[in-house]
Amino acid sequence: MNPREANFYVDDRVSEGVFRVHRDVFSDPEIFELEMKYIFERTWVYLALENQIPKPNDFVTAWIGRNPILVTRTPAGKIAAHLNICPHKGVQLCPVEQGSTKFHVCPYHGWAFDASGKNVDIKDAKAANYPAAFNAISHDLMPIARLASYKGMIFGSLSPDVPELETFLGDMKTFIDLAMDQGPHGMEIVPGRATYTYRGNWKMQMDNAMDQYHLTSTHVSFMDVQAKRRSGSGNTEARQFDWDKRLSQEGGMFSFPYGHTCLWLNQPEVEKRPIYPVLDEVRSRVGDTRAQWMLKGRNSLFFPNMQIADSTTLNVRTFRPIAANLTEMRVHCIAPIGESPERRTWRLRQFEDFFNPTGLATPDDTACFEAMQRGYAARPYEYLQGYYRGMEIVQQGPDATARELGVNPATSLRAPFDSNCETSMHAAYREWSRLMGAGFAGKKAFE
Ligand code: FES
Ligand SMILES: [Fe+2]
Incomplete structure (x- = not known):
């Protein structure tokens, strides 16, 4: 293969108002081979x-x-x-x-x-x-x-030439803390997991958890079912959310070195979060700021293969690339060790509703992924237009929200939910491009 420059695939010219990703990034089997070699086998x-x-x-x-x-x-x-x-x-x-x-x-x-x-x-x-x-x-x-390991999360690398894990994670450690410090005795995986494959590229899932924009079109039936259940029929154990209340909330994103990002949202119905009844205990351990952050919706991407999602229920999602057009997902619900059976039930019902392959939301996402993969076979389109929303309001460095939490992101953005920023996906593609570019040039992934 004679690969093109990595910046052909990720056209990152934010100063000119351009951030584009080439569709071959999702569909070209040769690119996939190189991703395994230059990304997955050379980073944490x-x-x-x-x-x-x-x-x-x-x-x-x-x-x-x-x-x-x-x-x-x-x-x-x-x-x-x-x-x-x-x-x-x-x-x-x-x-x-x-x-x-x-x-x-x-x-x-x-x-x-x-x-x-x-x-x-x-x-x-x-x-x-x-x-x-x-x-x-x-x-x-x-x-x-x-x-x-960091806070009980184990990471590995096939390459010895990677920075220390804590350097690699940087301030994303805070977002691991916000998940793993929720229980006084630590966190555990709720037995069982959801697993499924979809006929699409691994980066579709990577984008999806950072993509708020699809919620009100892809997940309409989930939101409708929840609205019906709030009237008291059907699955009431899951404490059904009112999505309309979320849509007017403030949110934002922080991006960090090495491709990591956190998307956050103020959540109006904090009493529907399973840690809400024990928040005083949580606050006594982690302080008020972090306790409040545990109630916010947070979707954190740890490039390249893991997300901690805590917007409907707390879970860890890993994606395994199998081929350019095939990906395996594993989704684990995590919960405080020793939490009450009532809160565990509540959490599990929320998890099943959204994240099970038979749930009310996940199949809608995977159907879109497969439709995208079919679309990427088509010509003459070259670049996707799905990375521009919010570009006018991204700021370099930390904003006031980041300072309040005590993190130092490379970029920050704060805007109401319905602005649906897509800049939350930039850091991952920047890191993709950096690692692929190093590989193409015969250089080390980390100097
Ligand atoms: S014993 Fe493992 S392959 Fe033969
Ligand atoms: Fe979704």
Whole structure:
């Protein structure tokens, strides 16, 4: 391939009022291959929550791009992450999402590995007549290059050449805090998850959580159902929101280095948030400002593969690119450890309503993604026009809202909900372009 300059794909000329993304970014299989190499395999990627693997030998599987990863709690209680690939003939070793086992045994020829990735058995090794050169090489699972956690969220990198995780996250740590500090005893994944694939590019989901503009057209039926339920019929446990009240609220966005962004919205019906009844306790731990921020709607994107969404209910969404036109989603509802059954039920009903693949909102989004993917096969259009809203009011650096929260974003914007800014997607494409450009030029991703 002879790729064009990265700035051909992301035409970032904000001083001239232009921010355009080329449609090939979503549909070209060669671009997809390069994204795996230059983005997913060269930066930090979210893997799992630490408390998915609380005890020795617990494991959870994850992905870094197309690389299957096995995240384990070792017998010594440490967190480890290895390529989930048997070194013998390359079989994906552990086929399930989560569990606990002392030994991972390969289904093909039976090699076995312990929870620290060590090869503990090569079947029939004595009769194998292996040459000395074979005995001299490691048969253990391959550890990933970097592994680190922040507030119980585990990130990994296949490349050693990445900044420290805390540097990579920067002030986005605050938005992890706003999710992970909601419970006095920490946060946990509510058992189960929603998972589904859609026939569209991974960046459609990346954009979608930063896209308020679609709400009043894509999710009309969800809003209508909620309006009916507020009259007292049907699912009342979910404390149905009144979306009309939200549409007049103030909101905004902050963007940060390395492609991360948070979109926020003042929420009028704070009493419908499951942490509302325990807000005094929360306030006593995190202070008034942060407690108030926990009630706001927040959609945070941690480039390239994870979102913490807390606008209808708190959840972590990861997207796994499989092909240019195929993506797998996993959505985990997270909740305070030890919260009351009543609040847990309330939270779960809100989660199911919106985020389940059979919910009232997610299928509308995925139907649009698939329609976009079909549209991207068409010519002669080249550039999308979906990144311009709000460009006139973006300010460099922190605004007063950012200062109040104590974060220092690269750009800020504050505007009523119905201005529906699309600048919330710029940082991710800027980072996309930076990483792809470094790759095209044969340079390191991080200097
Ligand atoms: S491929 Fe795993 S033991 Fe052969
Ligand atoms: Fe949506």
